Amino acid sequence: MPAPSSSSRISLPEITARLRDEIPLTRAMGFSITGWDGRLVTLSAPLSVNQNHADTAFGGSISSMGILAGYSLLYILLQEREISTRILIQKSATDFLRPVDTDLTAIAALPMAEAIEEFVETLKRKRRSRMTLESQILSGRSLAATHSGLYVAMIY
Amino acid sequence: MPAPSSSSRISLPEITARLRDEIPLTRAMGFSITGWDGRLVTLSAPLSVNQNHADTAFGGSISSMGILAGYSLLYILLQEREISTRILIQKSATDFLRPVDTDLTAIAALPMAEAIEEFVETLKRKRRSRMTLESQILSGRSLAATHSGLYVAMIY
Numbered sequence: 001m002p003a004p005s006s007s008s009r010i011s012l013p014e015i016t017a018r019l020r021d022e023i024p025l026t027r028a029m030g031f032s033i034t035g036w037d038g039r040l041v042t043l044s045a046p047l048s049v050n051q052n053h054a055d056t057a058f059g060g061s062i063s064s065m066g067i068l069a070g071y072s073l074l075y076i077l078l079q080e081r082e083i084s085t086r087i088l089i090q091k092s093a094t095d096f097l098r099p100v101d102t103d104l105t106a107i108a109a110l111p112m113a114e115a116i117e118e119f120v121e122t123l124k125r126k127r128r129s130r131m132t133l134e135s136q137i138l139s140g141r142s143l144a145a146t147h148s149g150l151y152v153a154m155i156y
Numbered sequence: 157m158p159a160p161s162s163s164s165r166i167s168l169p170e171i172t173a174r175l176r177d178e179i180p181l182t183r184a185m186g187f188s189i190t191g192w193d194g195r196l197v198t199l200s201a202p203l204s205v206n207q208n209h210a211d212t213a214f215g216g217s218i219s220s221m222g223i224l225a226g227y228s229l230l231y232i233l234l235q236e237r238e239i240s241t242r243i244l245i246q247k248s249a250t251d252f253l254r255p256v257d258t259d260l261t262a263i264a265a266l267p268m269a270e271a272i273e274e275f276v277e278t279l280k281r282k283r284r285s286r287m288t289l290e291s292q293i294l295s296g297r298s299l300a301a302t303h304s305g306l307y308v309a310m311i312y
Contacts, residue, residue, distance in 0.1 A: 051179070094219075
C-alpha cells in the first residue's frame with residue numbers, strides 16, 4: 001500500500017534522530033520511531049537498557065515510552081500541517097497491567113478528525129492548544145500498559 | 157541531630173548502587189538517593205542528562221524520579237523491617253506544574269503510622285500488600301510536579 005500523501009514529508013529516522021539529540025535520555029533508552037501509517041505511530045526500545053530488578057521493563061521506561069508515543073504523534077501531526085510549535089506534557093498517567101518481558105513497543109493513534117481539527121483551530125487562534133492522547137505499551141503482542149497524556153502545543 | 161535508630165541499618169550509597177545496578181536507566185539518569193531522615197527520602201539527578209528540547213527536564217525523567225522516590229521509600233521502609241520483597245508499580249500519575257530548569261530533586265514522605273502498620277500487617281498475612289505513595293519533584297526550591305504511585309510489595 002502506498003504511504004498516504006500527507007505522510008510524504010515525514011522521515012521517521014530524521015524525527016528519531018532529532019528527539020534523541022534533544023532528549024538525551026531517549027538515546028539511553030534506545031528509543032526509535034519505527035512506524036507511521038497516517039493514523040498510528042509505533043515506537044520501539046530494547047528491553048536490555050530498560051530493564052528493572054525483575055528483568056522486566058522499568059516502570060519509568062514504560063511511562064516514558066507512553067509519554068513519547070503521544071509526543072511523537074503530536075509532533076508528526078503538526079509537522080504534516082507545517083505548524084512550528086513547542087510541545088510540553090501537562091499530565092501523564094500510566095496503568096501497568098502486566099510486566100513487559102520483551103523489547104518495548106508503544107503505539108498511539110490519532111483521535112477523531114473532529115478533535116484534531118478543533119485542536120488545530122484553537123492552536124491557530126490562541127497560539128496554544130491542548131489535547132489528550134492515549135497510548136498502549138505492548139509486551140510482545142499483549143497489552144502491558146496504557147498511558148494517557150495531556151499535551152499542550154504552543155506557537156512561539 | 158543524630159539519625160533515628162531505625163535508620164542505622166540503611167546505607168544510601170549502597171541502596172543507590174543497587175538500584176543503579178538493577179535498573180540501568182537510573183544510571184543513565186544519574187540518579188542517587190541523597191537523603192533519608194526516617195520520614196522523608198530525597199533523590200537527586202542532574203538536569204544535563206535529563207533535559208528535553210526546551211532545556212528543561214524531560215517529562216519521562218520527572219515521572220521516573222516520582223516513581224523512584226516512592227519506590228525508594230518503600231524499599232527503605234521494608235529493609236528497616238528486614239522484610240524481603242519484590243516491589244512493583246501498578247499505577248503512576250504525574251502532574252507537571254512548571255518546568256524544571258535546575259537539577260532534579262524528588263521527595264517522598266512516609267504516610268501515617270497507621271497506614272504503614274496496616275500495609276505491613278497485610279503483607280505478612282497475605283504475602284502481598286499495596287500502598288499509594290505521593291512524591292514531589294522540585295525545581296530549585298519550587299514545587300514543579302507531583303507524582304502519585306500505587307506500589308505492590310510481594311514476599312517471594
